[in-house]
Amino acid sequence: NAGVTQTPKFQVLKTGQSMTLQCAQDMNHNSMYWYRQDPGMGLRLIYYSASEGTTDKGEVPNGYNVSRLNKREFSLRLESAAPSQTSVYFCACGGVNTEAFFGQGTRLTVV
């Protein structure tokens, strides 16, 4: 039982490059989330998926797209990376009147 698994753990991109952050959960939760965390800041919601086949924007969706591939997997795509997207990205599942479980994070640097 791995919980929430994110890949990769670290990534360096050049401005304009694209990449997809992967997230998988084995906890059978309907809801999944992508957050970003900047130094000295709390977690800000990028996108979430309340169930398979649905996605919704969070607080800071600009520059990102998501795909809820199936109940287990929720990916985050940066089509054209910008230095402002340098951050630590966390995927989570659960929530909705119960605790959310987080992955270990992906540390992304855009140069």
Next chain:
Amino acid sequence: GENVGLHLPTLSVQEGDNSIINCAYSNSASDYFIWYKQESGKGPQFIIDIRSNMDKRQGQRVTVLLNKTVKHLSLQIAATQPGDSAVYFCAEDGYSTLTFGKGTMLLVSP
């Protein structure tokens, strides 16, 4: 929009002291709150939660208090240990998402 915030960005305590971390929320309709602990380089980990029909809940060495009148949450850690050093976040359940405050860093000196 409505959000969750914290009063103290950094709290320094001595080992063995009790710690109190505070959080203010603004959405009076929220009915579920969670405290998370985040150690350096790791994802947030659940500590304790409380629903709006309660005003106090106790765990192992931790207690969460909820004052709905003034929309205030607190996390009390008894006999604080060096391993408690971390950033603590309160989160507010908005029915489909969790909204986090900016966090309080707890520093425990031996």
